[in-house]
Amino acid sequence: MVSKTMAQQGQERGGENRLDVVTLGRAGIDLYGEQIGGRLEDMASFAKYIGGSPTNTAVGAARLGLRAGLIARVGADHFGRFIVEELNREGVVTDGxxxxxxxxxxxxxxxxxDPDTFPLIFYRENCADMALCAGDIDPDFVASAGALLINGTHLSQPGVFDASIKAARLMKAAGGRVVFDIDYRPVLWGLAGKDNGEDRFVADQCVTEALQRVLPLCDLIVGTEEEIHILGGSTDTLAALRAIRAQSSALLVCKRGAEGCVAFPDAVPASLDAGIVGRGFPIEVFNVLGAGDAFMAGFLRGWLKDMPLEKCCEIANACGALVVSRHGCAPAMASWDELRHFLAGQWPHRLRESAELEQLHWSTNRHGERDELTVLAIDHRSQFDNLLAELGESDEARIHHFKNLALEALHRMGAGDPNYGVLLDGRFGARALEAAADHPYWIGRPIEVPGSRPLLFEGSHDVGMTLRDWPTNHVVKCLVFYHPDDDAEMRARQDRQLLRLFDACRRTRHEFLLEIIASKHGPVDSGTIASVIDHVYSLGIYPDWWKLEPTTDAAAWAASETAILRHDPLCRGIVLLGLSAPRDEVLAGIVAAAPFPLVKGFAVGRTIFHDVAQQWLTGAIDDEAAITALGENLRVLADGWRAARSARVAA
Incomplete structure (x- = not known):
């Protein structure tokens, strides 16, 4: 039996999963220069994001709570696969x-x-998305949505023009609405030099005539004043708007940069200010690229939910303001929670300096939520050094191989379940880390020098430079021996290191797991760990994950969970560590922690691997026996966790 697409299934269920909007057109890769304030010639490194106006808008719409889909072409290459994977992570339907x-x-x-100059080079000759043709348009997918967004770039060539027109006609026939983002880039019409991709306006009657052919199909038309000029065929904005109105009854929205926007549902009045406007946001412009795509996503969030036009304009202006304050286009798009928080508050002129807003942006737009996490922790380094010394062994390559066996044991147990994970180091576990890239498991990686107190980091003296070498799906794990009774100098040195690490994680887009061990350096009661947690948050550090010592003290778990939720209700969760305890003690700790919803599972190491490693290194067992033993030890803890979690759910 042929499986049906999500769009078909939603349509047949009476619209239960009906899409709000499908966007059509550009889908590519943006390589953003990371150095700010210089020529493109002098930029040395680039951040990779998904890009293309309709793709950015689809991401923005999904983050705002709309069900969005995309129609486009991508290459059968690494970047094409990245686009599809990233869209799926963002919740954008990729059936098209x-x-x-x-x-x-x-x-x-x-x-x-600078605030007015954004050098831009398009590599779009014979690229995949400009080869989209009418035959690529699936009528069922188009009909599964309430609206279709097309844009001007995909009217610049005959094939993509036909695809856009076909999709628009199908949407109208299905009773939906057509949205037109004028999206004028003269260079993509052959009207500007290839090194002038940032140019926004070159008058051309042929372009005007091509764009105007879609006007009878449109229900909403959005553009900057310059884009209104090219569509209307006049550099007088009011005259251009009236020329558009003569051919279309669509709602017209003119974006005016720092002045916000103005909407014209009916006849064009005598002045722009006489249209319908929404609240604007006078903030510093850091990066104008992508602001229009965010504006469109915001306007659609209001318009498709039948909000008043003033509110649609306000939401759109706010979305644009948030994006112009950040680096990148798609990753800068606001979530719905973030947007509502922004609209309700008072913010500095330089938005990116608001730690509160940036934390909300980060935590509401992370990918890959996990309800539970079962982690084999085998990131140990000094412990394996000691084991080799005890056995009189000097061949470190054997430890590399053993960690590969551990990954295989996890894979046989997890069978592709993303709720399984592994902690691996870059010294003995480098080959296993590389192999783990082909699996969907959670991957954590240590940054601390084993046993260091005060905290030291492996790699470069600049921890940010070290993290730049790590794949972005590696969660940065840091173990710190921290006790509330530490002297002031010790606390200050460790605090500085944690602040450096947290800043580096955010700048390199890595999630951060903070492991706290207090019991080795002072007495521990039910409030000890909660006190450390409160202190970490007081520094302005927001770990995505916490890894905490096991305890059967319910009051300690309650205090830790309360402390985390008080500061960061969007925290990913807590995982238990094992501290090399016997298996029965670890299971007892799991049972004690399971009643607390923020506890998502465990990340246990030596309890699982130590005896197996010793037997394998001495030749008492072979590779297959080691894999089996590791898997069995992991299974016992996983079964114990799931039984305790089921008991919590039942209760």
């Missing part, structure tokens, strides 16, 4: 994305020179 075996994924290289 085709893979082109003959063309590469589109590419744009961008920089931020």
């Amino acid at each position: 994305v085709r893979t082109d075996p003959d063309r590469l994924t589109a590419l744009a290289i961008l920089g931020i020179r």
Whole structure:
């Protein structure tokens, strides 16, 4: 039996999963220069994001709570796969994305020179998304949505023009609405030099005539004043709007930069200010690229939910303001919770300096929520050094191989379940880390020098430079021996290190797991760990995950959970560590922690691997026996966790 797409299934269920909007057109890679304030020639490193106006808008719409889909082509290459994977992580339906075996994924290289200059180079000749054709348009997928967004770039070539028109006609026939983002880039019409991708306006009658062919199909038309000029065929904004109105009854929205926007549902009045406006947001412009895509996502969030036009304009202006304050386009898009928080508050002129807002942006837009986490922790380094010394062994390559066996044991147990995970180091576990990239498991990696107190980091003296070498899906794990009774100098030194690490994690887009062990350096009661947690948050540090010592003290778990939720209700959760305790003690700790919802599972190591490693290194067991033993030890703890969790749910 042929499986049905999500769109078909939703349509047949009476719209239960009906899409709010499908966007059509550009889907490529943005390589953003990371150095700010210089020429593109002088930029040395680039951040990779998904890009393309309709793709950015689809991401923005999904983050705002709309069910969004995309129609596009990507190459059968690494970048094409990244786009599809990232869209899926963002919740954008990709049923309409085709893979082109003959063309590469589109590419744009961008920089931020100053508030008014943003150098931009498009690599779009014979690229995948510009090969979209009418045959790629699935009528069922189009009909599964309430609205379709098309844009001006995909009217610049005959094939993509036909695809856009076909999709628009199908949407109208299905009773939906067509949205037109004018999205005028002269360079993509051959009207500007290839090194002038940032140019926004070149008058051209042929472009005007091509764009105007879609006007009778439109229900909403959005553009900047310059884009209104090209669509209307006049550099007088009011005259251009009236020329558009003569051919379309669509709602017209003119974006005016720092002045916000103005909407015209009916006749165009005598002045722009006489239209319908929403509250604007006078903030510092850091990066104008992507602001229009965010504006469109915000306007659609209001318009498709039948909000008043003033509110639609306000939401759109706010979404644009948030994006112009950040680096990148798609990753800068606001979540719905973030947007509501922004609209309800008072913020500094330089938005990116608001730690509160940036924390909300980070925590509401993370990918890959996990209800539970079963982690084999085998990131140990000094313990394996000691084991080799005890056995008189000097061949470190054997430890590399054993950690590969541990990954295989996890894989046989997890069978592709993303709720399983592994902690691996870059010294003995480098090959296993590389192999883990092909699996969907949670991956954590230690940054601390084993046993260091005060805390030291492995790698470069600049921990940020070390993390730049790590894949972004590696969660940075840091173990710190921290006790509330530590002297002031010890606390200050450790605090400085944790602040450096937290800043580096955010700048390199890595999640952060903070492991706290207090019991080795002072007495511990039911409030000890909660006190450390409160202190960490007081520094402005927000770990995505906490890894805490096992205890059967329910009051201690309650205090720790309360402390975390008081400061960060969006925290990913807590996992238990094992401290090399006997298996029965670890199981007892799991049972004690399971009643607390923020506890998501465990990350246990030596309890699982130590005896197996010793037997394997001495030749008492072979590879297969080691894999089996590791898997069995992990299974016992996993079964204990799930039994305790089920008891919590039942209660």
